[in-house]
Amino acid sequence: MECCNTKQPWYKKISTTLLGTGNCHGEVNQATQGLEKIALVGSPNVGKSVLFNILTGAYVTVSNYPGTTVEVSRGKGKIGTKEYEIIDTPGMYSLLCITEEEKVTRDLLLRESPKAVVHVVDAKNLQRMLPLTLQMIEGDVPVILVLNIMDEAESLGLKIDLKKLEAELGIPVLSTVAALNKGIEVLKERIGEYVYAA
Amino acid sequence: MNKSTHLISLSDMKIQQKGVVAELVTDNGSILRKLMSMGILPGTRIKLIQKFPSYVFQVGYTQVAVDREIASVISVNI
Amino acid sequence: MSTQLEVTYDRQIESAVSEISNRLQYQYVLSKRAIALLLLQEDEDIIAMVKEKETNNYLKISRIIESTKQKYNRPLNYIISLSRQKKVDTIVEETMTKVQGKENRIADYLSRLTMNPLTGVPILLLVLYYGLYKFVGEFGAGTVVDFLEEHIFGVFINPWVNGVVQTYIPWTWLQDLLANDYGIITLGIRYAVAIILPIVGTFFLMFSIIEDSGYLPRLAMLVDRVFKKIGLNGRAVIPMTLGFGCDTMATMVSRTLETKRERVIATLLLALAIPCSAQLGVILALLSGAPGALGVWLAFIGFIFLLIGFLTTKILPGDKPSFYMEVPPLRLPKVSNVLTKTYTRMQWYFVEIVPLFILASLLIWFGNLTGLFGVVISWMQPIVNFIGLPDKAAEAFLFGFFRRDFGAAGLYDLQEAGLLSPRQLVVAAATLTLFVPCIAQFSMMLKERGVKTALAIAGFIFPFAFIAGWALNWVLITFKVLP
Secondary structure (H helix, E strand, C coil), rough: CCCCCCCHHHHHHHHHHHHHHCCCCCEEECCEEEEEEEECCCCCCCCCCHHHHHHCCCCCCCCCCCCCCCCCCEEEECCCCEEEEEEECCCCCCCEEEEEHHHHHHHHHHHHHCCCCEEEEEEEHHHHHHHHHHHHHHHHCCEEEEEEEEHHHHCEEEEEEEHHHHHCCCCCCCEEEEEEEEHHHHHHHHHHHHHHCC | CCCCEEEHHHHHHHCEEEEEEEECCCCCCHHHHHHHHHHCCEEEEEEEEEECCCEEEEEEEEEECCHHHHHHEEEEEE | CCCCCCCCCHHHHHHHHHHHHHHHCCCCCCCCCHHHHHHHCCCCCHHHHHHHHHHHHHHHHHHHHHHHHHCCCCCHHHHHHHHHHHHHHHHHHHEECCCCCCCCCCHHHHHHHHHHHHHHHHHHHHHHHHHHHHHCCCCHEEEHHHHHHHHHHHHHHHHHHHHHHHHHCCCCHHHHHHHCCCHHHHHHHHHHHHHHHHHHHHHHHHHHHHHHHHHHHHHHHHHHHHHCCCCCCHHHHHHHHHHCCCHHHHHHHHHHHCHHHHHHHHHHHHHHHHHHHHHHHHHHHHHHCCCCCHHHHHHHHHHHHHHHHHHHHHHHCCCCCCCCCECCCCCCCCCEEEHHHHHHHHHHHHHHHHHHHHHHHHHHHHHHHCCHHHHHEEEEHHHHHHHHCCCHHHHHHHHHHHCCCHHHHHHHHHHHHCCCHHHHHHHHHHHHHHHCCCCHHHHHHHHHCHHHHHHHHHHHHHHHHHHHHHHHHHHHHHCCCCC
């Protein structure tokens, strides 16, 4: 369910406009009609919203606990020379959904078929998060894997061979530290190439 | 390696004890889904950190907190 | 780019998948293979979608699912996830290596302290005392409010506005609309800027720091057992704490709770027993003057919170809640994020609040002008007297309809005038805390929980607040707790 739903009963419409509850929990909804879509998905608390904020220059609420994002946010982001609609989604562990927020995310994938789906994972927890990547590959979802929070993984002594992982999975794989703005240029580049090739 | 392993439930483990998940003993589909979605599956290495007021254990590089009901479902090889 | 990886499941699953895939006629966004796998794992929404699109065909598909299920003694979901995880494990083994890393000992140590009940509870109390009481209560609701109220509005803005209005506007009715006791600027804007802004601002600032540190999941883990008693799980601590900032926001965030039952209970408790920061700030300031008053109020609201939660759990049907949550590492909050987040939330709050304050001022002005306000107050007086309060308090309760904090702010004026005894103050504050959710929260309840639930909750709260207020008053008089 989206916030600015058009199929609302009259009293809700009136009350939301009157009270400003339409634009609820600090989520963003920029005008992005007609643009190709890029969705950010992944487990809760891996930094999807941080990436969204960087890519769009907008601000959606970011916190250090799972489940901060409960709504879909849409913003405009420039990658290369082209503008895209960037979509931030509530956390999802698996394509097989448990919670309402997970359903929101899966419905979005099913309904809007984004040009690229950026699967953001916590690098140190690759083992627990890769199953969703595999599920999306299985579903022919155009997925790019982003190992975020790479700094924490590195300080734990973890080394990940990105090239090898990329070869194994057959999809683009790269690493970022979104909170410190690291790896963003490469991310944009790879998304650009990927969408262009598709 | 000590080969004489035996099965106990996570809720019976001692604090700081390590083990490998052997089985998720439940027919409750929703609990099963939750555990699996967080990557808790047979073969996963875990370590119990705390028992009260909730169970907290380490899976890979994260900690997961669960209640007694869920903890008792996780059967661990120690 | 090399070819994409494909996970191969065991023979029986694979044959079921290919059989189902062959039967699927419609084009889905996901590959047929993925749809078939989700069907085998009995995903309700995917089943519903396929049923609708494949109509007659679905019967055969469901037979394949059934017969495959028969071949295993565990759910297919389990079997499938297990093979997938096996594949993941090999990939990770090949691509990830571990060398000696440095562990963050301080964070680990702190983390353990917050999770151990022996140290965690004192830490919680410290957070509440310094964060909520000292920073929001004393600094935000005290120092800053006093400064803005008395020095900025009291000395500069209000006299100036009143003067300008009197000089340039010849009609009394228009003068009253803009200025004087209930004017848009002198009442509406003053409440919004001088009372609400500092309180809400300090609260959101503190909340953002707590949020970003990763403390909340640890708190969730600490309170889970207590929350189970009231039909919730520890996870609900997030909407509940956010509710102390803004119940409207919190009602929306209660969406993250897993079952409908938990969402309804959380919505009810937020509407009933969780005062928002604006209300809380005013109440703290209000009650801190009378010794013991704050304690009585706190105990009473806490008691109602647990009692109603407990009773609702007994009445409301549904599954028992279960608790599972990832506990993220403790992280040092980033100043820029904390500030941006506080700013965004305040902006959101103000977009919502200022029109309402103006609307409320308008309504009150209109009510006064037409005498309607007086009529409604006269209706409310018996109810207010019933819980042992003077007639004048009816006005504050009427304000409470417009916004929770608005009502509390109305009480503030009464106390300043010395019209309430400590007992009456506590009863009024408590009743007002329980009493109606503000209009914005109610509309969020409609949106999130639906008309029936929202009306049922409001219909319960209205009489209950006054009955509880009456009971509190009776107890306080009988046991001579407060003068």
